[in-house]
Amino acid sequence: xxxxxxxxxxxxxxxxxxxxxxxxxxxxxxxxxxxxxxxxxxxxxxxxxxxxxxxxxxxxxxxxxxxxxxxxxxxxxxxxxxxxxxxxxxxxxxxxxxxxxxxxxxxxxxxxxxxxxxxxxxxxxxxxxxxxxxxxxxxxxxxxxxxxxxxxxxxxxxxxxxxxxxxxxxxxxxxxxxxxxxxxxxxxxxxxxxxxxxxxxxxxxxxxxxxxxxxxxxxxxxxxxxxxxxxxxxxxxxxxxxxxxxxxxxxxxxxxxxxxxxxxxxxxxxxxxxxxxxxxxxxxxxxxxxxxxxxxxxxxxxxxxxxxxxxxxxxxxxxxxxxxxxxx
Numbered sequence: 001x002x003x004x005x006x007x008x009x010x011x012x013x014x015x016x017x018x019x020x021x022x023x024x025x026x027x028x029x030x031x032x033x034x035x036x037x038x039x040x041x042x043x044x045x046x047x048x049x050x051x052x053x054x055x056x057x058x059x060x061x062x063x064x065x066x067x068x069x070x071x072x073x074x075x076x077x078x079x080x081x082x083x084x085x086x087x088x089x090x091x092x093x094x095x096x097x098x099x100x101x102x103x104x105x106x107x108x109x110x111x112x113x114x115x116x117x118x119x120x121x122x123x124x125x126x127x128x129x130x131x132x133x134x135x136x137x138x139x140x141x142x143x144x145x146x147x148x149x150x151x152x153x154x155x156x157x158x159x160x161x162x163x164x165x166x167x168x169x170x171x172x173x174x175x176x177x178x179x180x181x182x183x184x185x186x187x188x189x190x191x192x193x194x195x196x197x198x199x200x201x202x203x204x205x206x207x208x209x210x211x212x213x214x215x216x217x218x219x220x221x222x223x224x225x226x227x228x229x230x231x232x233x234x235x236x237x238x239x240x241x242x243x244x245x246x247x248x249x250x251x252x253x254x255x256x257x258x259x260x261x262x263x264x265x266x267x268x269x270x271x272x273x274x275x276x277x278x279x280x281x282x283x284x285x286x287x288x289x290x291x292x293x294x295x296x297x298x299x300x301x302x303x304x305x306x307x308x309x310x311x312x313x314x315x316x317x318x319x320x321x322x323x324x325x326x327x328x
Contacts, residue, residue: 003268004268004270004274004278006268007264007267007268008278008281011278011285012281014285014289015058015281015284015288018054018058018285018288018289018292019054019055019058019288021292022050022054022057022288022291023046023051023054024050025295025296025299048186048187052185052186052187052190053182053183053185054291054292055185055190056182056185056186056189056190056193056249056250057182057185057250057287057288057291058284058285058288059190059193059194059197059246059284060185060193060246060249060250060253060287061246061253061256061260061283061284061286061287061288062197062281062283062284063193063196063197063200063242063243063245063246063280063283064082064242064243064246064253064256064257064260064283064287065256065257065260065261065280065282065283065284065286066197066200066201066204066238066242066277066279066280066283067082067200067238067239067242067243067246067257068080068081068082068256068257068258068259068260068261068279068283069204069260069264069272069275069276069279069280070204070211070235070238070276071084071239071257072261073211073214073215073235073272074142074211074214074232074235074236074239075142075146076142077146078261079258080258081254081255081258082239082242082243082246082257083153083243083257084146084149084150085128085129085132085133085149085152085236085240086128086131086132086149086153086156087125087126087128087129087239087240087243087244087247088125088128088153088243088247088252089128089152089153089154089156089157089160090124090125090128090129090131090152090156091121091122091124091125091128091244091247091252092160092174092177092252093124093128093156093160093163094120094121094123094124095117095120095121095124095174096163096164096167096170097120097163098117098120099117099167099170099174100163100166118189118192118249121177121244121248122244122245122248125240125243125247126240126241126244128152128153128156129149129236129239129240131152131155131156132145132148132151132152133145133236135148135151136148136149138229142218142232145232145236160174176251176304177251177252178251178252178306179251179252179304179305179306180250180251180252180253180254180304180305180306180307180309181250181251181302181304181305181306182249182287182291182305183302184249185249185250189249192245192248193245193246196241196242196245197242197245197280199241200238200241200242201277203234203237203238204235204238204276205273205276205277207231207234207235207238208271208272208273209226209272209273210228210231210235211235211272212271212272212273213226214228215272243257250305251306252306253287253306253309254306254309255309255310255312255313255316256283256286256287256309256313257283258317259313259316259317260279260282260283261275261279261282262316262317262320263282263286264278264282266320286309287305287309290305290308290309291305294307294308
């Protein structure tokens with residue numbers, strides 16, 4: 001157990017340090033941070049742009065880390081990620097539809113249009129999960145649900161491609177959404193993600209015993225007398241809400257939900273009651289570090305944060321696979 005507390009302390013300390021660093025990283029550098037108390041423009045840059053973006057990156061990463069831990073426990077697969085049930089494809093399709101209807105680029109969209117895009121992405125993510133549930137005829141069979149998620153993802157992705165072919169003006173905006181960015185997260189988005197994180201974390205923690213039982217096998221979980229159909233439906237709802245809330249604010253960001261639970265298991269193998277909040281902490285720290293790196297590496301220009309997470313996450317998983325192969 002001391003290893004768990006050390007990991008909690010390390011992740012919390014890293015998150016606070018990165019948050020402080022995030023306030024000073026941007027096109028104007030640290031100057032805005034030093035001058036914010038006497039300069040209204042510098043105050044606005046730090047308070048209205050950098051602070052919500054920094055907090056939003058951490059919250060989105062925490063949601064994806066939590067969703068990844070739930071997905072891996074639910075499907076009993078260490079390579080499961082939050083986008084398995086068609087949520088990513090559903091959100092992308094809904095955003096493509098909204099952009100095609102509005103007929104304006106993302107950079108020119110006002111706050112009302114951005115609010116509509118956020119709502120469309122969230123509704124699309126939930127719609128993708130509901131489609132997977134309908135194809136699988138419920139959440140009773142894990143393998144059938146997984147296959148239904150793959151089918152739903154391909155079908156919704158094909159519909160998105162048809163829309164982008166019919167409306168090529170939205171290609172640039174769709175590319176920004178699919179590569180992921182926290183640049184447009186505001187205080188309202190932070191509040192929504194914080195509420196979703198609190199609700200999902202509480203619900204997932206209450207179902208941690210079910211995830212522990214599922215990790216021992218389907219037959220063992222049934223023998224313990226657990227209400228598996230209802231528990232699976234609740235876990236799918238948690239997975240959909242956490243993924244949809246993050247995707248709606250930051251777009252598609254790869255590998256955070258996949259890597260965060262792996263990092264926790266490598267540093268402190270624990271049961272799901274500890275794994276779930278630790279995966280959220282690790283996911284928030286990972287995405288915040290990637291977001292700061294995306295802002296700093298090519299400053300004053302920015303890298304899409306999803307590109308950086310995919311590069312780092314892919315490298316980490318390759319290293320992990322090599323380590324496992326050596327042990328075998």
